[in-house]
Amino acid sequence: MPHDFTPDPAAQPPGSAPNDGSRRTFMKQAGGILGLALAPPLISQAERLTAFSKTVAGVAAMQLKVNGTVRTIQAEPRVTLLDALRENLDLTGTKKGCDHGQCGACTVLVDGRRVNSCLTLAVMNQNKEITTIEGLGQGEELHPMQQAFLKHDGFQCGYCTPGQIMSGVACVQEGHAKTDDQAREWMSGNLCRCGAYPNIVAAVREVAQRK
Amino acid sequence: MNNFSYTQASTAKEATGILKDKPAAAYIAGGTTLLDLMKAHLQEHPQLVDINMLPFKGIEQTADGLRIGAMERMSDVGENALVLQQFSAVSESLLLAASPQLRNMASIGGNILQRTRCGYFRDAAFPCNKRVPGSGCPALTGDNHNLAILGTSEACIATAYPGDLSVALAAFDAVLTLENQKGKQRRVPVTDFYLLPGKTPHRETVLEPGELIVAVTIPTAAHTRRSTYLKVRERSSYAYALASAAVGLDVQAGTIRSARVALGGVGSKPWRSPEAEKVLTGAPATEATFRAAAAAALRGAQPRDDNRFKIELAQNTLVQALLKVAG
Numbered sequence: 001m002p003h004d005f006t007p008d009p010a011a012q013p014p015g016s017a018p019n020d021g022s023r024r025t026f027m028k029q030a031g032g033i034l035g036l037a038l039a040p041p042l043i044s045q046a047e048r049l050t051a052f053s054k055t056v057a058g059v060a061a062m063q064l065k066v067n068g069t070v071r072t073i074q075a076e077p078r079v080t081l082l083d084a085l086r087e088n089l090d091l092t093g094t095k096k097g098c099d100h101g102q103c104g105a106c107t108v109l110v111d112g113r114r115v116n117s118c119l120t121l122a123v124m125n126q127n128k129e130i131t132t133i134e135g136l137g138q139g140e141e142l143h144p145m146q147q148a149f150l151k152h153d154g155f156q157c158g159y160c161t162p163g164q165i166m167s168g169v170a171c172v173q174e175g176h177a178k179t180d181d182q183a184r185e186w187m188s189g190n191l192c193r194c195g196a197y198p199n200i201v202a203a204v205r206e207v208a209q210r211k
Numbered sequence: 212m213n214n215f216s217y218t219q220a221s222t223a224k225e226a227t228g229i230l231k232d233k234p235a236a237a238y239i240a241g242g243t244t245l246l247d248l249m250k251a252h253l254q255e256h257p258q259l260v261d262i263n264m265l266p267f268k269g270i271e272q273t274a275d276g277l278r279i280g281a282m283e284r285m286s287d288v289g290e291n292a293l294v295l296q297q298f299s300a301v302s303e304s305l306l307l308a309a310s311p312q313l314r315n316m317a318s319i320g321g322n323i324l325q326r327t328r329c330g331y332f333r334d335a336a337f338p339c340n341k342r343v344p345g346s347g348c349p350a351l352t353g354d355n356h357n358l359a360i361l362g363t364s365e366a367c368i369a370t371a372y373p374g375d376l377s378v379a380l381a382a383f384d385a386v387l388t389l390e391n392q393k394g395k396q397r398r399v400p401v402t403d404f405y406l407l408p409g410k411t412p413h414r415e416t417v418l419e420p421g422e423l424i425v426a427v428t429i430p431t432a433a434h435t436r437r438s439t440y441l442k443v444r445e446r447s448s449y450a451y452a453l454a455s456a457a458v459g460l461d462v463q464a465g466t467i468r469s470a471r472v473a474l475g476g477v478g479s480k481p482w483r484s485p486e487a488e489k490v491l492t493g494a495p496a497t498e499a500t501f502r503a504a505a506a507a508a509l510r511g512a513q514p515r516d517d518n519r520f521k522i523e524l525a526q527n528t529l530v531q532a533l534l535k536v537a538g
Contacts, residue, residue, distance in 0.1 A: 054218055054219050054221075055216060055217065055218040055219075056216065056217045056218075057216035057217075058216075076214055077214075077215060077216060077217035077259070078212045078213070078214050078215060080246070099250065100247050100250065100251075101243055101247060101310075101312070101313055104310065104312060107312055113286075113315045114311060114312050114315060115312050115315050115316050116243070116310075116312045116313060116316065118246075119241075119242055119243045119246050119247060119313075119316065120241075120242050120246070120316065121217065121239075121242065121246070121259075124217075124239075124242070124261060124263070167311070167312065170311070171311070174311075176311070184448070185448055186311055188310055188311075188448035188449040189309075189310025189311050189312045189313065189449060190310075
């Protein structure tokens with residue numbers, strides 16, 4: 001049965017101790033606090049982000065603009081965008097499933113388009129707007145697609161969920177979720193081993209119909 | 212992946228110049244094929260040259276037909292209004308391929324150059340004449356259920372191009388514009404671009420070392436007005452074709468004036484069928500004609516133990532596609 005797990009923002013003031021002690025809640029709050037503290041210098045850094053060196057060999061500085069914030073990492077050119085997000089930027093919401101572009105767990109948005117972050121290099125994604133699952137909500141407020149996944153129970157183990165949600169957001173944006181069949185076809189790049197497909201389709205369709 | 216240096220090229224001259232000095236380097240556009248193969252250690256390159264900045268872009272009407280830049284992405288071409296209007300088979304071949312994410316990434320040039328999905332090619336633990344010339348082909352007697360039945364050799368039975376787009380391009384007489392290291396351009400029909408395996412399955416196309424695909428041009432003709440791409444898979448989406456057919460018919464007063472037929476998933480290269488076209492041209496547009504054309508298309512098939520089913524499957528796929536455009 002679909003049930004609503006959407007947290008009531010009034011029940012928990014911002015910055016209060018994690019009430020379930022979970023790593024996820026902690027990470028989310030820590031990220032928020034860190035984001036606030038670092039915001040002003042990074043905005044000026046964003047303005048400076050223009051050209052980058054044409055040839056990169058060995059460990060080199062790269063600038064990635066993720067969820068609106070420019071951050072500098074030290075990485076080799078062979079580092080994929082997925083590994084840079086997870087290992088260099090500690091944005092572990094984006095999952096590594098197959099690492100070969102077959103499962104969709106690593107789906108992120110680059111300049112508003114959904115891509116498999118495992119099959120593109122971090123070095124190639126400088127000067128682009130990257131959005132991950134961590135950047136979808138507004139502070140404590142979930143994105144409508146996140147809320148719809150909770151409402152429709154669009155997951156079981158949760159491993160494919162960040163990729164499903166990112167793909168779902170793009171799918172609706174593209175106008176490819178007008179019918180259940182169309183949503184299924186255009187979500188086919190995201191596999192779910194638990195088989196939550198009917199609930200995922202329900203979540204994507206609900207957001208599409210609200211638009 | 213092995214480590215490599217990365218260079219972003221601004222011009223074709225700069226890109227080809229790097230490969231001239233370092234022939235083991237490789238171009239990267241979308242990266243969806245290249246990085247996949249490099250992660251599996253099936254290809255290793257000391258340097259990758261990013262060609263995304265090259266001006267091989269745009270989808271425009273020219274005197275020769277619709278010209279599509281090699282750096283355009285599959286998703287953009289598949290949903291382009293001009294492509295949809297003039298070549299529905301080309302649009303379908305793109306939108307039935309891969310996944311939305313991969314289609315957002317993969318370039319047209321890269322799609323044309325994608326490599327086989329043969330399990331023995333993709334597993335470095337096995338010999339493979341494509342990877343290591345002369346090492347042997349375990350597919351001949353191994354799991355070959357999704358390998359080719361047309362154009363094969365004793366050295367290789369892979370569907371060297373496993374994708375969809377080039378099947379439609381081969382059907383509709385598309386021509387590739389290539390640019391070599393001297394900056395000289397040449398035009399090669401898609402049907403001549405891919406090589407049959409013969410004794411040299413490691414040579415897959417006529418592309419010279421360092422040569423770039425600049426664009427593909429598809430001429431409009433009476434038979435492109437009604438066209439379709441039908442793809443049969445092991446699941447309903449996100450899979451390579453077991454068999455597919457790109458067809459176009461010009462039917463006037465019940466008679467076929469001109470026809471184009473190419474098959475995917477069954478040939479060692481995108482399989483244009485002049486045999487089927489010969490049966491169709493001048494004949495009544497009936498199911499009996501389509502059955503005869505399908506029989507002609509598969510006449511030379513050489514199935515192995517596990518892929519015998521593909522003869523009937525490809526015939527039925529072709530008949531269904533022809534019925535759809537004749538309808």
